[in-house]
Amino acid sequence: MAHQAQLIRNFSIIAHIDHGKSTLADRILEMTETISARDMEDQFLDSMDLERERGITIKAHAVRILYRAMDGNMYTFNLIDTPGHVDFSYEVSRSLVACEGAILVVDAAQGIQAQTVANIYLAIDNNLEIIPVLNKIDLPNARVPEVKQELSDLLGVKEEEILEISAKTGHGVGQLLERIITDIPPPRGSEEGALRALIFDSFYDSYRGVIALIRIVDGLVERGMGVEFMASGARSEVEEIGILIPRLLPLDSLSVGEVGYLISGIKNVEKVTVGDTLTGTLKRAQRPLLGYVQAKPMVFCGLFPMDGSDFEPLREALARLKLNDAALFYEPEVSGALGFGFRCGFLGLLHMEIVIQRLEREFGLELLATIPNVEYRIYNKRGEIHVVRNPTDFPDVGEIQEIQEPYVKATIFAPSEYVGNIMELCQEKRGEFEGLEYVSLTRVKFSYNLPLSEIIIDFFDLLKSRTKGYASFDYEFLGYREGDLVRVDLLLAGEMVDALATVVHKDKAYPQAREIARRLKEMLPRQLFEVAIQATIGKKVIARETIPAKRKDVLAKCYGGDITRKRKLLEKQREGKKRLKKIGRVEVPPEAFMALLSLRPRK
Structure with missing residues (x-):
């Protein structure tokens, strides 16, 4: 067994x-003949259509690879392909804990x-x-020496230690496979x-329940044992x-260092969470593996079906x-404007x-999403704490002692000419x-502490437009801080629109x-009565627009005759508009909500 573990590399x-x-990952699978040429397709480990379309990895994937090395030994590689977006950073961290090494891939054209x-x-x-590893060296706009220098400075390694490859053509991938054996x-x-096994991912099968992906840290797990x-x-x-090859291949047991899957008949995915430790019931571990935290939603929004009959x-x-x-959270919600729906919580905007x-x-639903918001902590004057995920749940201004909002530490990389922007x-x-650092003569790294609420709507779009698409952005959660925040309500014809x-x-x-x-004045259709749009803080109106009444020509049928008849018709219309103003309701069309998702002022 000890000898077997010496021939395993987890990366x-x-x-x-x-x-x-x-x-x-495709080239490694192809060159080690893990996947036959007939079954091979681009982004093989990305199984979702969305992953293929967007060129991103959403779920972690694991696969066992057998590789005959130059030294004549047959090595077992366990490749764990991780998500690549900030929203899934916890999943990435758990996948990395399951490994002893990592291949860092940097685009030779885009740099760090x-x-x-x-x-x-x-x-x-x-x-x-x-x-x-420096990838895409065959691109005409590759900046190999410059990006090598950046990587060398960042990692503190010699430039000759950085491999140059082209994952598309396979150039340099053979050399990389040998480096996996010597370096990891x-x-x-x-x-x-x-037994102590780390659960680094899980997925649900409608017939077999939760399938957990595990890495054995200590001990042995066998079929039939209690866990x-x-x-x-x-x-x-x-x-x-x-094990996964990448299809599921049943074995009798898994031992130290091995990566595979486990089916225990549990039907509830919340009981098999990412980062948890699996142990035996007869010979139980004294302490779990470090680093487990409960996945916590950071961004919330209301999801409402366009057709009310689609609620169920x-x-x-x-x-x-x-x-x-x-990590997905949801609970029923009722809105006066949008009807029945759900308040949903997500890890971030991409997750949403x-x-x-x-x-x-996948389910053929037409949905309307309200403006995303974050979770606030509100302390009232009695010292009680309220966690608020929906702006309509905010207490009255007079009851609030302090409001705290989540902050993040943002890291931005961009060319130096966009520093001012x-x-x-x-x-x-x-x-x-927080700080500014030149990683090379032409590239700058910024550090800022930002309120999460300020970056969830349009920050990334604005950053890209102000840097012509050259900036990259990442953030990590810092904690809660006090903020001078207020709830702005919107009234249409005197009625509050909670959404x-x-x-x-x-x-x-x-x-x-x-x-x-x-x-809203631009988006809402005109009515037969005047509609006031008012924005308020508490009972104080801070902004107002008026949609004038649509004029119906009641005199069109009058071809001359006495002026008193015309006056009588106009007076009747005026009385009708007054009555409508009291009882008339204004429907907010879905396009208005879509338009309000981006609230930056126009130039």
């Missing part, structure tokens, strides 16, 4: 989005990006051996000790255990997505976008400057309220 590929991570640095720090924190250490662990999930306390028996199908669709995604797209594509944008978004309530900083309340009122 991950980390990179910024679109730097060639999935393409490199924000996500690259974030993933490097995650790898270093977990004591992984890093193999730096074999797994360490006690074979005689109690316990230490964080949730759930107990079960191992129905099946095996939406509930069923969310329940089915939740089976594969423990993916869930909405999957609901629309980026600093101006971060100041507009209430950012606190349009927002929480903003006091200094931004007036310009944002003016912008919302102006947008």
Whole structure:
């Protein structure tokens, strides 16, 4: 067994989005003949249509590879392909804990990006051996010497240690496979000790329940033995255990250093959470593996079906997505303007976008999403704490002692000519400057502390437009801080539209309220009566727009005759409009909500 562990290498590929991570995984699978040429397709490990379309990895994937090395030995490689976006950084960190090494892939044309640095720090924190790789060297705009210098300075390695490859053509990939053997250490662990296995991912099968992807750290797991999930306390028996090649291949047991899957018959994905420790029930581990935290939603929005009859199908669709995604949160919500729907919580904006797209594509639903918001902590004058995820749940202004909002530490990489534009944008978004560092003569790294609420709507779009698409952005959660925040309500014809309530900083309340009122005036259809659009803080109106009444020509049927008849008709119309103004209701069309998702003032 000890000799077997010496021939195992567990590694991950980390990179910024679109730097060639999935393409490199394809080449490794192809060159080691893990996948036959007939079955091979681009982005093989990315199984979702959304992953292929967007060129990103959403779910972690694992595959066992057998490689005959130059020294004549047959090595077992366990490749764990991780997500590449900030929203899934916890999943990335758990996948990295399951490895001893990481291949760091950097695009030779784009250079080091924000996500690259974030993933490097995650790898270093977990004591992984890093193999730096420069990809896409065959591109005409590749900046090989310059990017090598950046990588060398960042990692503190010699430039000759950085491999030059083309994942597309396979150039240099053979050399990389040999470096995996020499640079990445074999797994360490006690074979005689109690079972400790890290769950780095899980997915749901409608017939077999939750399938957990595991890495054995200590001990041995066998078919039929009793197991316990230490964080949730759930107990079960191992129905099946095996490896991924990448299809599921059942085995009798898995030992130290091996990566595979485990089916225990548990049907609830919340009991088999990412980062949890699996142990035996007869010989139980004294302490779990470090680093487990509960996945916590950071961004919230209301999801409402366009057709009211789709409420139950939406509930069923969310329940089915939740089976594969423990981080998704949802609870029923009722809106006076939009009817019945759900308040949903997501890890971040990309996670939100993916869930909405999957609901629309896979379940054929037409949905309306309200303006995203974050979770606030509100302390009232009695010292009680309220956690608020929906602006309409804010208590009255007179009851609030203090409001706290979540902050993030943002890292931005961009060419040096855009320094002024980026600093101006971060100041507009209430950012606190932390530092500026030149990573090369032409590239700059910024550090800012920013309120999460300021970056979830349009920050990334604005950053890209102000840097002509050359900036990259990454963030990590810092904690909660006190903020001077207010709730801005919107009234249409005197009635509050709960779905349009927002929480903003006091200094931004007036310009944002003016912008919302102006947008609504443009978007709402005219009625037969005058409609007042009012933005309020408490009972104080801070912005107002008026939609004039639609004029119906009641005199069209009068061909001359006495003027008194015309006056009588106009008077009757005036009385009707007064009555309508009292009882008339204004419907907010879906396009108005879409238009309000981007609230930056127009130039």
